[in-house]
Amino acid sequence: MLPGKPVFLLTDILIFVLVLGIVSFFAYAMRKPHLRQPWGQVVRSRAGVISMIVLAVYVAIALLDSLHFHPVLENPAADSTEVQYSGEVISVFDQLVSGLRASTEKTYSAPFSAHLYAKETVQQADGTRVRVYPRLAWGAAHLEEPHTQKTADILGLALTGALKAILVWAVLLVLWALYLSARTARAFPVAFRTLFDGHSEVPWRTVSMTLGVVLLVLMVGAEWASKYHVLGTDKVGEDVLYQALKSIRTGVVIGTLTTLLMVPFAIVLGIMAGFFRGWIDDVIQYLYTTLNSVPGVLLIAAAVLMLNVYMSKHAEAFASLTQRADMRLLFLCLILGLTSWTGLCRLLRAETLKLRAVDFVQAATAFGVGPMQTIFRHILPNVMHIVLITLVLDFSGLVLAEAVLSYINIGVDPTMNSWGNMINSARLEMAREPIVWWSLAASLFFMFTLVLFANLFADVVRDALDPRVSR
Amino acid sequence: MIAYIVRRALYAIPILIGVNIITFLLFFVVNTPDDMARMFLGQKHVTEVQIEDWKTERGYHNPLFYNAGAEGLDSFKETIFYTKSLRLFVFDFGRSDSGRDISFDISQRMWPSLAIAVPQLLIGLLVAITFALLIAFFRATYIDYWAVVICVALMSISSLFYIIGGQFVMGKLLRVVPISGFESGIFGIKFLILPVLIGVVGGIGSSTRWYRTIFLEEMNKDYVRTVRAKGIAEQTVLFRHVLRNALIPILTGVVVILPLLFMGSLITESFFGIPGLGSYTIDAINRQDFAIVRSMVFLGAVLYIIGLLLTDISYTVVDPRVRLS
Numbered sequence: 001m002l003p004g005k006p007v008f009l010l011t012d013i014l015i016f017v018l019v020l021g022i023v024s025f026f027a028y029a030m031r032k033p034h035l036r037q038p039w040g041q042v043v044r045s046r047a048g049v050i051s052m053i054v055l056a057v058y059v060a061i062a063l064l065d066s067l068h069f070h071p072v073l074e075n076p077a078a079d080s081t082e083v084q085y086s087g088e089v090i091s092v093f094d095q096l097v098s099g100l101r102a103s104t105e106k107t108y109s110a111p112f113s114a115h116l117y118a119k120e121t122v123q124q125a126d127g128t129r130v131r132v133y134p135r136l137a138w139g140a141a142h143l144e145e146p147h148t149q150k151t152a153d154i155l156g157l158a159l160t161g162a163l164k165a166i167l168v169w170a171v172l173l174v175l176w177a178l179y180l181s182a183r184t185a186r187a188f189p190v191a192f193r194t195l196f197d198g199h200s201e202v203p204w205r206t207v208s209m210t211l212g213v214v215l216l217v218l219m220v221g222a223e224w225a226s227k228y229h230v231l232g233t234d235k236v237g238e239d240v241l242y243q244a245l246k247s248i249r250t251g252v253v254i255g256t257l258t259t260l261l262m263v264p265f266a267i268v269l270g271i272m273a274g275f276f277r278g279w280i281d282d283v284i285q286y287l288y289t290t291l292n293s294v295p296g297v298l299l300i301a302a303a304v305l306m307l308n309v310y311m312s313k314h315a316e317a318f319a320s321l322t323q324r325a326d327m328r329l330l331f332l333c334l335i336l337g338l339t340s341w342t343g344l345c346r347l348l349r350a351e352t353l354k355l356r357a358v359d360f361v362q363a364a365t366a367f368g369v370g371p372m373q374t375i376f377r378h379i380l381p382n383v384m385h386i387v388l389i390t391l392v393l394d395f396s397g398l399v400l401a402e403a404v405l406s407y408i409n410i411g412v413d414p415t416m417n418s419w420g421n422m423i424n425s426a427r428l429e430m431a432r433e434p435i436v437w438w439s440l441a442a443s444l445f446f447m448f449t450l451v452l453f454a455n456l457f458a459d460v461v462r463d464a465l466d467p468r469v470s471r
Numbered sequence: 472m473i474a475y476i477v478r479r480a481l482y483a484i485p486i487l488i489g490v491n492i493i494t495f496l497l498f499f500v501v502n503t504p505d506d507m508a509r510m511f512l513g514q515k516h517v518t519e520v521q522i523e524d525w526k527t528e529r530g531y532h533n534p535l536f537y538n539a540g541a542e543g544l545d546s547f548k549e550t551i552f553y554t555k556s557l558r559l560f561v562f563d564f565g566r567s568d569s570g571r572d573i574s575f576d577i578s579q580r581m582w583p584s585l586a587i588a589v590p591q592l593l594i595g596l597l598v599a600i601t602f603a604l605l606i607a608f609f610r611a612t613y614i615d616y617w618a619v620v621i622c623v624a625l626m627s628i629s630s631l632f633y634i635i636g637g638q639f640v641m642g643k644l645l646r647v648v649p650i651s652g653f654e655s656g657i658f659g660i661k662f663l664i665l666p667v668l669i670g671v672v673g674g675i676g677s678s679t680r681w682y683r684t685i686f687l688e689e690m691n692k693d694y695v696r697t698v699r700a701k702g703i704a705e706q707t708v709l710f711r712h713v714l715r716n717a718l719i720p721i722l723t724g725v726v727v728i729l730p731l732l733f734m735g736s737l738i739t740e741s742f743f744g745i746p747g748l749g750s751y752t753i754d755a756i757n758r759q760d761f762a763i764v765r766s767m768v769f770l771g772a773v774l775y776i777i778g779l780l781l782t783d784i785s786y787t788v789v790d791p792r793v794r795l796s
Contacts, residue, residue: 286485286486286489287489289486290486290489290490290493291493292775293486293489293490293772293775293776294490294493294494294768294771294772294775295731295734295768295771295772295775297737298752298764298767298768298771299768301752301756301764302494302497302498302764302768303497305756305759305761305764306497306498306501308759309506309507310501310506312509313506313509396626396627400629400630403629403631404629404630404631404738407631407738408737408738408741408753408756408757409756409757410756419629423629423631423635427631427635430635430638430639430643440635444628444631444632447629448627448628448629448632451627451628451629452623452624452627455623455626455627456623459623
């Protein structure tokens with residue numbers, strides 16, 4: 001149960017609807033051999049399984065970060081007996097990493113540093129004042145003599161983390177082997193050995209190795225983060241690792257919801273244009289050519305400017321800052337979808353035109369099957385692979401676009417954690433001496449990992465689903 | 472040929488009308504000029520008089536479509552739709568919200584944009600085609616495999632990283648070129664090197680990968696097999712036959728963005744402080760100058776439509792069969 005009163009933000013609801021849709025699609029597809037076959041190909045490729053595991057970690061964090069609630073107030077007002085809730089909205093993920101969230105410093109500090117970035121005047125016990133780098137309130141606070149102890153402490157923590165990772169990894173592998181041996185009626189040692197088999201159909205060795213590496217990174221990172229600011233702190237002293245992790249949700253929401261919001265329009269209009277032809281086709285083609293003519297960035301800029309005007313006029317309509325930021329995120333998804341649905345619509349129109357002339361559709365028409373039924377029974381299932389390919393192909397581009405848009409202030413709300421906002425606020429600090437590089441590096445690294453594996457995954461999915469690619 | 476071009480050009484007119492309607496809806500109907508004025512002047516303590524003044528100064532005081540107060544034709548002319556939207560068709564952009572002549576600004580600022588965009592496009596094409604041809608030469612080897620992996624990795628890096636990283640390494644560490652700025656004339660070249668270089672590097676991953684697939688597709692065609700069967704050396708096959716034929720889809724694909732080069736790149740120009748149209752647009756967005764953003768939206772659409780027209784024409788030049796269908 002949530003430790004508080006749940007809050008349902010619009011993007012939360014939509015993202016869980018999407019998850020539900022994907023899960024039910026797979027539940028359905030697994031029972032149909034012709035739908036299962038291409039996904040089998042995805043699972044059999046090395047790049048496919050590696051990227052699936054990494055993406056799963058990202059998506060899991062995004063989903064945990066999408067369960068929002070008002071936390072229970074620690075110190076309720078004395079005169080009331082019932083439970084009181086705080087006004088701020090936090091997520092389950094915030095609760096899990098509450099250590100990181102609470103551990104703020106005064107200002108910048110470098111990764112793993114025990115001292116603040118800037119010198120301060122400190123009054124000593126004998127009354128003299130000195131200019132020193134003060135100790136951090138939280139990072140490496142457990143050490144007496146950071147200069148001598150820090151390296152050993154960091155290594156020790158890494159070792160603990162590694163041991164934990166190996167333990168969890170071993171337990172997972174044993175459980176998985178048990179499951180395999182039960183399902184395939186093989187002896188346990190044989191099943192266990194297949195997990196390290198480099199030549200099996202499903203690349204088990206790659207799966208177990210990737211899992212091991214991911215666990216190692218997570219566990220060592222968690223150990224370090226419990227005592228240090230692994231990626232330093234930013235201008236107001238917030239932990240950069242926390243910001244980068246929180247940004248995952250923004251990236252994933254933009255990458256997925258944009259496509260989800262535009263897909264219905266693209267499907268309906270694309271199939272209608274291709275199937276009915278004539279003036280319907282003309283109107284729809286005119287619509288998407290016109291929308292496509294306006295350069296995307298400018299259309300987004302114009303729309304976001306107008307949104308700013310609208311929001312400042314209706315400031316009272318939003319209950320909290322979080323909701324306001326959330327509405328803005330959703331609107332950004334909508335407007336990005338508006339500029340990107342034309343491509344999918346054109347593809348679907350062309351495919352429908354082709355399908356319309358195919359024998360089984362002609363036969364259906366000859367038997368007197370109505371247009372709606374033909375579309376639902378024959379056309380729609382045969383264009384779904386295009387929709388799926390677009391969904392995965394667009395993802396990485398949208399994550400990158402978010403950063404660029406936030407940089408020119410037409411992206412997500414400035415109060416929202418996102419990689420674009422992190423880069424935007426960090427790039428001004430490049431001029432400092434010594435330079436503050438960690439905020440920038442963290443956001444770029446997290447974004448790069450997500451986009452790289454999304455790209456690899458998209459390639460594998462496209463190769464598997466696209467009938468034009470020869471197998 | 473001319474009849475074909477005229478027909479294609481006529482198709483552009485309804486699209487331009489559509490774009491005009493979109494910008495009009497977005498800028499004047501979704502939010503009224505009153506809202507814009509209030510936003511511009513600050514939310515609190517704004518009097519009606521101030522708003523009226525702001526609107527009159529910028530010509531937003533008229534009604535949207537029909538001015539009942541005016542006589543005859545003027546009741547249509549003295550409206551926002553006529554003065555602000557219809558005038559766009561004759562490229563009369565009017566004055567920006569801060570009072571400057573937009574057409575003049577555009578004519579001044581398009582040259583720096585071109586100075587960056589044209590070399591960037593040409594060098595980028597040359598480099599990407601060279602790499603793609605090399606990779607295609609080593610197709611189905613480890614070189615091919617790793618080259619594609621590197622391309623995907625390069626594609627996955629944010630364009631912001633290329634710019635910030637490039638500025639840091641070239642400008643601050645090595646001090647080879649100035650970090651940002653612009654100067655016209657021959658001495659301005661030192662300011663152009665870094666943005667052009669970064670633009671080329673940033674686009675290399677995706678274009679190389681894309682051209683590689685075009686080359687591979689071309690290599691699987693029958694005529695290539697025939698040429699090989701005649702015993703022609705692999706280099707000759709690649710350079711004389713495959714490269715020439717593959718250039719057709721590559722170059723016709725480039726034609727569509729040619730007119731848009733005038734608009735420049737928003738990000739590059741604002742990072743490097745280049746006084747082009749891209750940074751002009753960014754400044755307008757940040758200052759919330761609606762008139763400039765509206766003009767740029769329309770101008771961008773016009774240039775894109777010209778690009779489509781040029782693409783159609785280039786197809787007919789390359790392959791006359793297209794014209795007949």
